[in-house]
Amino acid sequence: MKFIRYIKNNTIGGILLKYITGIAVLFIMAVIIGFHYPSGQTDNANNKQIVIEIKSGMQTAQIAALLKDKDVIDHDFYFRLLAKIKGLDKQLKVGSYILQKDMSDSAVMELLIKGPTLNTIKVTIPEGYTVEKIADVLSKDNIVDRNEFLRLAKSYTPYEYMKNNDPNVKYKVEGYLFPDTYEFLINSSPKQIMDIMLNEFNKKYDEELRKRAKDKNLSAHELVVLASLVEAEARYENDRPIIAQVFFNRLKINMPLQSDTTIQYAMKERKEELMIKDTKIDSPYNTYMHYGLPPGAVGNPGMASIKAVLYPQNNDYLYFVADSTGHNHYSRTYQEHLRIIDSIK
CATH class of the missing domain: 3.30.1490.480 (Endolytic murein transglycosylase)
Known part of the structure; x- marks a missing residue:
């Protein structure tokens, strides 16, 4: 004991003792770790x-x-x-x-x-892409089989708020596949891909947004349907909340939504410009012929469009039309709407 006190009181000895103590502690911890966690993998043959x-x-x-x-x-x-x-x-x-x-x-x-053991690929799914366009992207990169993906998309509803009994809904997952950049495994199953994207939506659709939707008397289904329309109609950020309110205004007075994007969704092939006869196609998604919301979303909206529906800009517009640059012009009456159309041609 006298010897240890001497070393502690001696400058060089004190440093040496601290060094030896530190080495001893590390050695003991290493032994403990080595004992509890031996080199090599444990027997995990049956583990997932x-x-x-x-x-x-x-x-x-x-x-x-x-x-x-x-x-x-x-x-x-x-x-x-x-x-x-x-x-x-x-x-x-x-x-x-x-x-x-x-x-x-x-x-x-x-x-x-x-280094990494998985063969992965990074994929960006843009806002507004439909289930079918997403399937095209994923199958092109050999991530998933297109037909299997679309088959599952018709009925897959892992979250309670996705469940909808309307038989006219084309794809139950439409609107919920959150657009983002993902890193997917090559040859993933459709369920694995959907789970990743649906989980991302569920994470973004947090308590604050759910409360806001409830305050506006909107179900998750109604929210994504409206947001998908806004996403398809608005090219610029500032147009989103205005267009969202236009749709609310039309619904309030029981006016058809008359959204060209719903016609495009119902058609087998999309057109650059719709004709009058196109607005008369027989489809439950035709919002010229049917009142209220279409059966399902017409694409997968991003967070900006979702928030535009939850926080629309107050206005009394009933009509809007985009010019050649994609900017929208708004009006309260049909006559005013026609005049704007003539002026931007």
Whole structure:
């Protein structure tokens, strides 16, 4: 004891003691980690595969927390400590990995250092794309089989608010496949793709938006239908809330919505410009012939159009028409509407 007190009181000895103590602590922790988490993967032959995405900029602590959250590892602290001891915390590579539940820390770290194990592709789904256009994009990149995707799209409703008994709805998922940039696995199943996009919608459609929809007496279905119309009609941001209110104004006085976008959706082939005869096609989506909302959405709207419906700009317009640049002009009467059409030709 006298010897240890002497070392502590001696400057060089004190430094040496701290150094030895630090090494001892690290060694003990390493032994503990090595004992609990031996090198190599645990026996996971019957475990379900778990897809993990390590994104650019993620720190070791965030990666460890993600792995813990997905039940890949038991303790994020030990994973971080092991990475620190081995000096590997800067070598974990960005990408998508197939992992399993309850793997050893060493096995996981080995995979993350080697790099991504999945063949993925980044895809951008623009706002307003229909289910069929999304299927075209995904099948073109060999991500999914187009026909299988469309078959599932007709009936898939994993969230309660998506359920709709109208037999005229073309695709039940239309309006809920949130447009964004995704990283999909090559040869994914249609359900896997839809789940990713529908989960994103569910995340964006948060408590604040749900409360606002309830305050406006709008179901989720009515919201996405209206938002899809706004998305298709508005090219510029400032037009969205104005057009949304125009649709509300028409619905309030039981006036047909008369949206060309619903005709385009009902037609087999889209046209640059509709003719009078096109507005008379026999379809439940024809909002010239039928009052109220169409049976379903006519595309998948982005958040700007969804918010435009929830927070429309107060006005008393009943008509609008776009000029050659895509800017809309608004009017309160049909006569005024006709004059505007003549003036922008």
